[in-house]
Every structure is written in C-alpha cells, then in structure tokens.
Amino acid sequence: xxxxxxxxxxxxxxxxxxxxxxxxxxxxxxxxxxxxxxxxxxxxxxxxxxxxxxxxxxxxxxxxxxxxxxxxxxxxxxxxxxxxxxxxxxxxxxxxxxxxxxxxxxxxxxxxxxxxxxxxxxxxxxxxxxxxxxxxxxxxxxxxxxxxxxxxxxxxxxxxxxxxxxxxxxxxxxxxxxxxxxxxxxxxxxxxxxxxxxxxxxxxxxxxxxxxxxxxxxxxxxxxxxxxxxxxxxxxxxxxxxxxxxxxxxxxxxxxxxxxxxxxxxxxxxxxxxxxxxxxxxxxxxxxxxxxxxxxxxxxxxxxxxxxxxxxxxxxxxxxxxxxxxxxxxxxxxxxxxxxxxxxxxxxxxxxxxxxxxxxxxxxxxxxxxxxxxxxxxxxxxxxxxxxxxxxxxxxxxxxxxxxxxxxxxxx
Numbered sequence: 001x002x003x004x005x006x007x008x009x010x011x012x013x014x015x016x017x018x019x020x021x022x023x024x025x026x027x028x029x030x031x032x033x034x035x036x037x038x039x040x041x042x043x044x045x046x047x048x049x050x051x052x053x054x055x056x057x058x059x060x061x062x063x064x065x066x067x068x069x070x071x072x073x074x075x076x077x078x079x080x081x082x083x084x085x086x087x088x089x090x091x092x093x094x095x096x097x098x099x100x101x102x103x104x105x106x107x108x109x110x111x112x113x114x115x116x117x118x119x120x121x122x123x124x125x126x127x128x129x130x131x132x133x134x135x136x137x138x139x140x141x142x143x144x145x146x147x148x149x150x151x152x153x154x155x156x157x158x159x160x161x162x163x164x165x166x167x168x169x170x171x172x173x174x175x176x177x178x179x180x181x182x183x184x185x186x187x188x189x190x191x192x193x194x195x196x197x198x199x200x201x202x203x204x205x206x207x208x209x210x211x212x213x214x215x216x217x218x219x220x221x222x223x224x225x226x227x228x229x230x231x232x233x234x235x236x237x238x239x240x241x242x243x244x245x246x247x248x249x250x251x252x253x254x255x256x257x258x259x260x261x262x263x264x265x266x267x268x269x270x271x272x273x274x275x276x277x278x279x280x281x282x283x284x285x286x287x288x289x290x291x292x293x294x295x296x297x298x299x300x301x302x303x304x305x306x307x308x309x310x311x312x313x314x315x316x317x318x319x320x321x322x323x324x325x326x327x328x329x330x331x332x333x334x335x336x337x338x339x340x341x342x343x344x345x346x347x348x349x350x351x352x353x354x355x356x357x358x359x360x361x362x363x364x365x366x367x368x369x370x371x372x373x374x375x376x377x378x379x380x381x382x383x384x385x386x387x388x389x390x391x392x393x394x395x396x397x398x399x400x401x402x403x404x405x406x407x408x409x410x411x412x
Contacts (some may be wrong), residue, residue, distance in 0.1 A: 015120050025063070042361070070187055159247050226379045264316055296372035
C-alpha cells in the first residue's frame, strides 16, 4: 500500500482535474486554426513555438516563486489567471474574433496556466511517499489520467457543440481546482517541512559544477521535442492528410493517457533495475523512433492507434526517469526551482515539436511521410547522446551520494 501525505493526494487530484481542462485544448486549437480559420501550418507552428517559450519561462518563474513564497500561493495565482485567459479564448473563438487576437492570446494562456506546474511537482518530490520514483509515477499517472479524458471530451464538444465550448471547459476546471487548493494544500515553504536533498549555495545551475546535469537537460529538451510529436504534429497530420475527425483525434489522445495510467507504475519497476540513470531514456528513444517509422507507413485509425501506443511507451520511459534525475540533484530549498527546470525542458521541447513538426510537413508536402522519417533519424542520434552522457552523469550522482548520502532523495 502506498502511504502519502494529505497534501500529496490532494495534489494528485488537482493535477488530474487540471490536466483535463488543459489537455482538452491542446490538439484542437491547431485543428480549429487550420480547418476553420485556414491558418497556414508554419504560422500555427510559430504560435505553438511562442506559446512553448512562454510556457518555458512560466516554469522557471513558477519554480523560483515556489521556493520563495511556497507552492500554495503560486498554485492559486496560476489557476485564477487560467480561468480568465481561457474565458477570453472561448469568447474570441465563439464570436469568430480576429485571428490575430487568438494567435496572441493562446501563448499568454499557456504562460499563465504553466505557473502552478512546478509548484505541484515540488510538493510530490518533497513529500513522504515511500519512494521517489513511485511518487513521480503517481504524478505522471494523475496528469495522464486527465490527458486521457480531456482530448476525448474536447473532441466530442468540438464536434457536437463548437470549438469555443472546449475553452469554456478549460476555464471551468481551474475554477474548481482553485477551491480545492485553497482548502486542501498547506501553506508555507517546502524546506520548512524537513525534507532532505543536496545542499546547494545557489539554486542556479553552473556549467563548471553542473555540466553533466546541464547537458542532460539539453538532451531532455530534445527528447521532449521528439515525444512532443504526439500532440500538434499528429493532430494536424491525421486531420490534413488522412481526414480524421475531431472525435477520432480525441480517441487517439485518450489512448495515450490510458496506456500511461495502466503501465506507468508497472514499468517503474523496470526503471529501478537500470544500471545507469539514463538507460531507460535510451530505451525511450528507441520506442519513439520505431513509432515514427510506423507513422510514415500508417493511414488508418487502427494503425494510428498502434503508433500512439508505441510512442506512449517512449513517453513512459522518458518522463519519470528524466524527472527523477533532476530531483536527485535538488534539495528541499531548491525543489521548486529544479522542478521548474525539468518542466521548462519538457514543455519547451513539446512546443518546439509543434514548430519543427508542422514546418517539416510543410517542407515535405509532396511526400509528407518523410517528415516522420526525419524525426525518427533525429531520435536515434539523440539516443547516442544519452548513451554517451550515461557514465559522466552517473559519476556525478555517485559523488553526491558519497558527500551527502544521508541528505539525498532516495533513488528507489
């Protein structure tokens, strides 16, 4: 039986619900802009890129704010801003507002919605939950349970009501999670709760002493670029070239969430047997590359279900192992900042995927499957990079355990 604090279970419930509202909008803004407003692929990709850069900034800001003011206040502020921004987007879409307003509003929406993410993750990483990987696995399950529900619900709303109703849903959810946060999350700073971790004089990364971790974060940014093809690139590819309906797109994303909910915890046992911290991520690259090769050959809904399942395995082998590495190098007083670093790489990579993916499909418009073969080759090169970094990163972690063994977060 998993023992966890009241805060931990509350965060898992909040993250699940918030993920429903956030994920409902992710694929369908791109579909709306392309199919209804006839915005070109490169423009949509650029919007997602800007949104990703602002989301990346929000993770860094939210992480620092968490360490300075405590997670509860950051979560409340982020959820309140999310309600306002989602309502604004729902209005613009509903009245057929100027497309330029929508293109500007969506990145702002992403920035505000991203602020609470490192705060929630820091509570989980800092909590008493039996072991680190299990806690992060539960966090991943919570987010992806919402991801299983959100796009499917968004697809049904987009097809049976209209696209503005999807953003209305996205506004309602953070209104609920704001109330839940106010009544269920304790205030105060995380390091006042006595959790261990690596003592650091600063919460900033330095190339001299943190070189392996900095390189790991850069590789992980590229890893999420590859995994991020499961969102906007897949959505627009199957819509534009294969004529899938919004409902079918929603079911594809529901498959992603369901696979993670079912397999995340069992596969976490596989992670714990790895001889090096990054070996599961090397496997992630292999699953992703295989799925991309299959994507270039797939044309039916059932075939794309298979593509999504294999790509989701790649996501499982990336998410918790990479977040575990970042957490192991943090302390209680820097937990929020380091979770912000991790969230920034994951969100930044996924947003780059929208830009790179849509641009590649435009570039290879005469033969769109070439876009999938391009990202497959990129992912295999990335696997080599992780493999080469495995020993230096492991050596740095071993050194930390010798110097601060009693204070480090547990590995298993």
